[in-house]
Amino acid sequence: MKATASPLPDREGGPGGACGNTRPGECGHLCAAIHAYGGAGHLALAGLRRGEIAGLRWDDVDLGQRTVRIGKTRVDVGGRALDQHDPKTASAGRVLPIPDALLSELAAAKARHSAERLALGEAYAGLGYVICNEAGEPYHPSTLSTMWQAAIKNLDVPQVRLHDARHTCATLMHLQGVPIALVAAWLGHADVSFTLRTYVHAQPEALELAARSFAPPASSAGD
Numbered sequence: 001m002k003a004t005a006s007p008l009p010d011r012e013g014g015p016g017g018a019c020g021n022t023r024p025g026e027c028g029h030l031c032a033a034i035h036a037y038g039g040a041g042h043l044a045l046a047g048l049r050r051g052e053i054a055g056l057r058w059d060d061v062d063l064g065q066r067t068v069r070i071g072k073t074r075v076d077v078g079g080r081a082l083d084q085h086d087p088k089t090a091s092a093g094r095v096l097p098i099p100d101a102l103l104s105e106l107a108a109a110k111a112r113h114s115a116e117r118l119a120l121g122e123a124y125a126g127l128g129y130v131i132c133n134e135a136g137e138p139y140h141p142s143t144l145s146t147m148w149q150a151a152i153k154n155l156d157v158p159q160v161r162l163h164d165a166r167h168t169c170a171t172l173m174h175l176q177g178v179p180i181a182l183v184a185a186w187l188g189h190a191d192v193s194f195t196l197r198t199y200v201h202a203q204p205e206a207l208e209l210a211a212r213s214f215a216p217p218a219s220s221a222g223d
Contacts, residue, residue, distance in 0.1 A: 039109045039130065042101055043056070047170065050162055055074035058110070061106060070092070070095070071087045081138070092188040093188070096186065116134050116135070116136065120136075131144070148165075
């Protein structure tokens with residue numbers, strides 16, 4: 001399946017307006033409901049940039065060791081897809097452990113690619129991209145954005161952009177108590193303050209917890 005879209009820049013950005021982040025419960029629903037989008041959706045919710053998703057190759061994925069090496073990208077330059085073999089910054093190159101849900105998706109994708117290669121024979125491109133069409137051809141980065149919007153269009157969640165899934169990943173990690181320095185390393189940021197400023201946003205649940213911190217301590221019996 002292929003789709004077309006207007007070229008979009010491959011760069012870090014601020015929150016996408018009021019719907020720039022899903023709430024924790026909505027994120028769980030989003031993860032469960034975007035199965036039709038496949039592994040790319042799980043990669044986005046794992047915090048990868050669009051270009052990192054589009055450029056990921058199987059030789060960077062070790063299913064046995066459960067790791068993925070982030071470095072290669074496929075970006076939109078003036079409407080043309082351009083493959084880059086070096087990460088955008090030194091900190092952007094990183095090796096991440098693969099979460100359980102993503103591991104299952106990647107294993108299924110690898111099996112599906114093998115079946116498609118067998119069915120198409122020499123017509124299969126076999127370029128090694130993790131995210132590709134049935135013929136093994138990589139997607140234009142903007143196509144991933146279009147496919148993402150189609151996948152969540154009818155879901156009862158905020159209509160966030162593909163890049164906003166990265167914001168959601170950072171915010172949920174922060175709310176779960178992951179130190180901000182580790183959140184920054186996971187996202188491939190060198191500047192922790194940039195991560196806080198751009199990606200970690202206050203959620204109602206966190207604000208309610210902060211409000212409860214003002215309550216006086218309960219008196220023990222006999223005081």
